[in-house]
Amino acid sequence: MDYLTSQKLKEEWGKKPCDHPAFEKVYYTGAFLMNYSCTTCGADFTISQKMAIDEMRKLKKAAL
Ligand SMILES: [Zn+2]
Numbered sequence: 788m789d790y791l792t793s794q795k796l797k798e799e800w801g802k803k804p805c806d807h808p809a810f811e812k813v814y815y816t817g818a819f820l821m822n823y824s825c826t827t828c829g830a831d832f833t834i835s836q837k838m839a840i841d842e843m844r845k846l847k848k849a850a851l
Pocket residue numbers: 805806807808825826827828829830
């Protein structure tokens with residue numbers, strides 16, 4: 788998503804809790820910013836943070 792869109796999401800979402808169900812790469816004026824934002828709340832994640840969350844979810848699923 789666009790950087791400004793993620794900023795807007797953040798403003799609109801405020802401080803409500805979010806379990807970050809989905810991520811999108813963030814772009815700023817067409818350039819990839821090398822991070823991800825939650826499509827629900829707009830929270831920012833680095834690639835390694837996103838990978839850690841993906842990994843954790845995979846492990847959780849495997850444990851079920
Ligand atoms: Zn979120």
